[in-house]
Amino acid sequence: MKGNFIDNLPKVYGLYTGGFIIFILLMALFEQMGMGADLIGILFVAFTIVIYAGIGYLSRTMQVSAYYVAGREVPPLFNGMATAADWMSGASFVALAGGIYFGGHGYLAFVVGWTGGYVLVNSLMAPYLRKFGCYTVPDFIGTRYGGNLARFIAVVILVVASFTYVTAQINASGTIAARALQIDFAYGVWFGLLGILLCSMLGGMRAVTWTQVAQYIVLIIAYLAPVIWMSNVQGFGIIPHFSYGDAVQRIGELEPMLGVGEAATESFSGRRVLTTLHNAPGDAMAGWKFVTLAFCMMAGTASLPHILMRYFTTPSVRAARVSVAWSLFFIFLLYFTAPALATLTKLQLLDPELATAVIGKAIEDVQNLTWVQKWTNVGMLAVSDSNGDGIVQINEFFMRPDIVVLATPEIAGLPAVISGLVAAGGLAAAMSTADGLLLAIANALSHDLYYKIIDPKADTRIRLIVARVLLIVIGVIAALVASLQLTGILGAVAWAFNFACSGLFFPLVLGVWWKRANRPGAIAGMVLGFLTGSLYLWYVRTGGTPILGIDHLRFGMIGMPVSLIAMIVVSLATEEPDEETQRMVDATRNPSGRAILSAEH
């Protein structure tokens, strides 16, 4: 190919996408010829990981600006795809639809929060941080407010928030790898980590960028293809997204008939029966819980360093803004599919007029279904005739929320090649997010802690070696923690957003939007917001009664106001920032001209 890599991007990724589709068709052909579902799963996972590792190797670099910000040459469209992959975690891919299936309207706060956050990113953060020219988020805090203390506190908050998140991602990669490759979870975690490090270690941000684009393509095909196929096979419309309103209404009619809401009389670990109505918004308290959760997720989106740093890689301020728009569009494609998937899967299981229904059928018939047997064997599903009437009732069908995405192709009777594709997609989602997070942590430690605070004279080679060693060390620690399996995937993800918004949201926003904000104010805002939020989390997790319904998923509602008030009060009580800092803020707001920090710093 002629010309440089950046000019050829559409061609490169076009070929890649075509190649991937050919691979899928080839697998479908092999399945027809009698290849087993297990081998197809292994091939999907192995093939995609080899490609990511190849991209990671080709993107190796020894330049500081390529390592930290991909040389600031990523075009907006591609940065949008990379951000979408960075953003959509194993939880979005695997757990979101299941959460909607079981959680009803209240759970949709995640869908609204995880998209609306980008309006905040675009309005308040991304263009200004890009203009600033920082390598990391603490780099902005440290330069805007001055002093190593502010920088150090920002590093601590970044590490806590991102580390909470990354263990969940490594856990998810391990789970998927273990199932697809038929190995132990304990080995799956290390295998997943190896794949993640292969993508990021040699090329830092540059390698992560180009693997994330590749991972986005895999994950979005893997999410959309089964839903659209299922919809066509089952007669829900060619593109189900616009026509599943009737399905929502039909579920509303079926729910009282089937007795949704009756608690189960037995219990199976990790598996639940459906008790929440599909579309029942509820009272004022439910409304309050919806908006507080949505707000914490939005503010967290605008404070999470692994997302913000993606916008440091664009060529200009305008490109950063355009790339936020693309990011949200690519994220939107998955998020507006998840509720459709949850609704249609539920309808297939519930509606007695459909051939796929299980509720209301004879218990032996249901237990003889292949997919029921398969998922029961791995402890993800259970059907039990609690009341002994020989019929499966709604409160006798136990399911782990995660399997809604994974089992839908089988429920709808799609070929095994789709299940392999879904496994590859889930792995891409988990790996790409883990890569972004690990890099955010390692870069903050190597750039802000090691280079800016400990050894400002370190030369380029040493800096980049330190960055890589840290990447491995943090990855290994995260994998060790992940193998302990402390929390469910989504609990830890929501915490990361709350940690980030409690400590970083207002110091970042006010750093641009309020000239009067100064160093003592920022330090007070970060420390008090983060500590109050964390203490409140500890309080509700050790049995304390949530105040105003603010539970462990929304503790940012406690941390953020404390952070804001502390920052304003302390800033006003202390001296205003010097002339030079004020000029720096003016220059940050001005999209033209040179970045505040030099290209290599």
Added chain:
Amino acid sequence: MSSDNSAKEALHWAKTRYLSIWVLIIWFIFSFVVHLFAKSLNEFSLNGFPLGYYFAVQGSLIIFVVLIVVQNLLQDKIDNETGLSSE
């Protein structure tokens, strides 16, 4: 920095701030207000969807995407008019 440039910067920032406030008002309505009233909105229906439900699964999301695109176009206009474009 010349006084001419700082006058341009002041104008640019005033316009940017005004635009951002409007964007955030619309964001606020579709992030929070419509979902607080989801139950009442469900009385209406859009293309077969109960309206309150529709906003949570599609309506708000589509508005967020469009909002960012429109904001960017208007911001480009502000940048060009004040001569402070980044490209």
